[in-house]
Amino acid sequence: MSKTALALLNRPxxxxxxHNPGAPDYELVDPQxxxxxxxxxxATRGDGIFEALGVTSGHPHSLDAHLRxxxxxxxxxxxxxxDEKAWRSAIGAVIAELGDTTDxxxxxxxxxxxxxxxxxxxxxxxxxxxxxxxxxxxTNGIAVITLDRGYRHDVExxxxxxxxxxxxxxxxxxxxxxxxxARRGADDVIFxxxxxxxxxxxxxxxxxxxxxxxxxxxxxLGILDGTTQxxxxxxxxxxxxxxxxxxxxxxxxxxxxxxxxxxxxxxAAPIRVFDGLPHEIDHELSAAMNAYLxxxxx
Ligand code: PLP
Numbered sequence: 001m002s003k004t005a006l007a008l009l010n011r012p013x014x015x016x017x018x019h020n021p022g023a024p025d026y027e028l029v030d031p032q033x034x035x036x037x038x039x040x041x042x043a044t045r046g047d048g049i050f051e052a053l054g055v056t057s058g059h060p061h062s063l064d065a066h067l068r069x070x071x072x073x074x075x076x077x078x079x080x081x082x083d084e085k086a087w088r089s090a091i092g093a094v095i096a097e098l099g100d101t102t103d104x105x106x107x108x109x110x111x112x113x114x115x116x117x118x119x120x121x122x123x124x125x126x127x128x129x130x131x132x133x134x135x136x137x138x139t140n141g142i143a144v145i146t147l148d149r150g151y152r153h154d155v156e157x158x159x160x161x162x163x164x165x166x167x168x169x170x171x172x173x174x175x176x177x178x179x180x181x182a183r184r185g186a187d188d189v190i191f192x193x194x195x196x197x198x199x200x201x202x203x204x205x206x207x208x209x210x211x212x213x214x215x216x217x218x219x220x221l222g223i224l225d226g227t228t229q230x231x232x233x234x235x236x237x238x239x240x241x242x243x244x245x246x247x248x249x250x251x252x253x254x255x256x257x258x259x260x261x262x263x264x265x266x267x268a269a270p271i272r273v274f275d276g277l278p279h280e281i282d283h284e285l286s287a288a289m290n291a292y293l294x295x296x297x298x
Contacts, residue, residue, distance in 0.1 A: 004129045005097035006031035007090040012110050012124030013080035019121060025083075026090035028097060031127065040123055041112040046170040048111030048122075049073040053227070054131065054264045055095055055104040059297045061264060063091070065227040069167060070108060072225075076166035080122055082110055087126070094128040103131040103294075105265055111169070134266040138290045141272030141281045142187040144261065146198075146250045147177050153193035153247065156222040164222030174202035186273070188261055190250070197221065198253050204263035205229040208256040209282060215256075218245030228262040228293065235292045250275065258282035260289070267293040 007026040011018035029035060041047040051066045051073075060066075070082055087108060098104050106128040113122045156164045177189045190206055191199040198217045200206055205226030208215050214236045216229050233243040253259065259271040259279055268289040270281040 003098060003101060004031045004127070005094045006035070006128075007094050007097075007126045008035060009086055009090055009110075009124035009126070011086055012082060012122045013074075014083040014086075015080040016121045017119050025086040026093060026126075028093055035125070036123070037114045039115045041115055042109065042123065042169055044115060045112075046168070046172070047077075048109060048169040049077060049079065049167055050110075050169055051108045051167060052264055053106055054267070055098070055101075055106055055128070056294055056296070057100070057102055058095055060091065060095060060106065061293070061296045061298075062227040062231055063088075063298065065230055066108075066264075069225060069227065070110070073166040073168065074110065076160070076163055077112075077168065079110065079112060082124070087124070090124075090126045094126045098128045098130075101130050104128055105131045109169070131265055134269070137187070137266055137269040138286065139283075141270040141286075142261065143185070143273035144188045144190055144201075144259075144271045144275075145181055145184055145186040146190045146192045146275055147180060148194060149191040149199060150194055151222060152195045153197040153199070153221045155193075156220060162222075165224060167224055171202075177202050188269070190253075190261070191223075192250055193221070196249050197247050198250055199223050200226075201261045201263070204261035204266070204269075206253070207232065207260040207262050207268070208253060209258040209285065210256050212240075213242040213244055215244045215246050218247060221247070226262065228264055228267065231293065231296065232262060232268070232289060235289070239288075254279070258285065260286070262289075 007028050009026050010023050051070045053066045054061045108126050111123040181189050200223040260268045262268045270286045
């Protein structure tokens, strides 16, 4: 069995009481035995938030940005604010426990807690495991189809209760679209708003190149603020490229010079087939992006 590690948070938020008064911030426990109540609202209602981040040789990628998005998701769900110090110590302990695993992933989960708990304490844990091997996707590229998400591009402003733009535990739809992609012979999906704008992948941000400019559909579209996209923009600027945001349609996207889905686990996967049509891969830029992403020390 590959090495995994699990830390349970004693007090995921400083705004709610601890689970064990007087105990440390977290406890490292055996990941192979159950720890979650069947009444936890994560299990019964998918009510909670998460983050997933890559770790290379002990260095978590973009930890500050992931913790910022975790706090922003909590606020969008009216959950108590995560206690950053406690989460950072639990993350450090899980990474140390994973030892010399070259490529690992860690997941932070905070749920609304156990149904009926009079103290309404969130449940929180950090789980780490060796990442999958995405080398083929990074080099050879992936086939992607567009699918309708069913919401307008401005859903985050018109209907914030739909929680667009928050990283919630309710990812059944994000998994269902991958099964639909497989049925249509594709590897992944780009969601499109009901009024026809490109949004994001089910677990990734969309990136495209036009000339010397690297672009993404932008924020405020009910999509996640991608940490990988953010880091790639900083890197591209340091390489003399321009960066920008552009709201566009799938047919505009099909006409760009190169396309990627980017995310914390797989990093930059170039798109070689877009909605059934071959798309040129920028091998040089893809390799440079992945070398930068995998070499990040923060
Ligand atoms: N959009 C969605 C819906 C995601 O689930 C993810 C990551 O899982 C992303 C975008 C990309 O975010 P990041 O680069 O921080 O992994």
